[in-house]
Amino acid sequence: MTWENDLPTVTSKDGTVVGYDSKGSGPAIVLVAGATQYRAVDSTTPVMIDLLADRFTIINFDRRGRGESGDTGPYAVAREIDDIATLIDAAAGGKAGLFGMSSGAVLALEAAAALSEKVTGVVMYEPPVDPDQNSETSWQEHAEMAALAETGDAAGMMVKFVTGVGMPPEAVEGFQQSPAWADYEAVGLTLEHDYRIMAEATDGNRAPERWQRARMPVLVIDGDASFPFMKAGADWVAAALPNSTRRTLAGQSHEFDPKVLGSVLAEFFGR
Incomplete structure (x- = not known):
């Protein structure tokens, strides 16, 4: 420590x-x-x-x-x-x-x-x-996030995530313009981590x-x-x-x- x-x-x-x-x-x-x-x-x-x-x-x-x-x-x-x-x-x-x-x-x-x-x-x-949701879809979602992470597109990853969990387009736009956005965009690249965790956990549908x-x-x-x-x-x-x-x-x-x-x-x- x-x-x-x-x-x-x-x-x-x-x-x-x-x-x-x-x-x-x-x-x-x-x-x-x-x-x-x-x-x-x-x-x-x-x-x-x-x-x-x-x-x-x-x-x-x-x-x-x-x-x-x-x-x-x-x-x-x-x-x-x-x-x-x-x-x-x-x-x-x-x-x-x-x-x-x-x-x-x-x-x-x-x-x-x-x-x-x-x-x-x-x-x-x-x-x-x-x-x-089948395993193939989970791995595909991870691959899409991983591809964005490879290009350093933290903002794109965050938009994809919040859209995927149901945030309406107008709310997403407001979120991007809000003071909170910078703090969330800063961790956008880590979303690939969470998608990887979930894909591995459900691999093979079991x-x-x-x-x-x-x-x-x-x-x-x-x-x-x-x-x-x-x-x-x-x-x-x-x-x-x-x-x-x-x-x-x-x-x-x-x-x-x-x-x-x-x-x-x-x-x-x-x-």
Whole structure:
């Protein structure tokens, strides 16, 4: 663990510097962000952290290529798993629970399967798996993002992403003209990472056998006000795990209430 510009960092296995912050005391929980999410733009997660910090040590980090974290190519999911392992060892005393949001939930599960001796439990909020989308389509979507990343078209990648999740054209145009756009465009290239995570997770239209190594308790959550495919996706993921529990939160969408989800995390990790 080191400090750069008064902010804590760790150095991952491949030499990438990963920025993070830690708050609270007690059993550690590492938060794994979803697509486009990082500390400089995320106003929701800090509310949840404040609600949990009296009982847990909460470690919130910028995934590689975002915010205070560097990046080392070529990208591989294994490199992000190494980042999480380094954080668990350096900032959490060698053991931690994981909370993952959206595509970060799938990354958290991949990390749990690879680091089973370090991970005590996992909470997955809305892993964005669409069981009706075939593997070939997932890989094609990744290839399109990877091609844009090769040309450095971060803006094009962000537009493609927000359009794909249903943002209307007029809203996309307004987003590009807003003060927030620069901070999101800055992490546009990392969208290829998330598309790669999802393509690998659903390769061959089946859950990976490696997930069977995640034998710790795993809670898979969706919200009943979210995208229609999220429930089916959460069911699909939970059915593939050896020790999973499913839960649907009333009134919650993909943009969750941090007080509601914070209470769920406190119950799960406080057992």
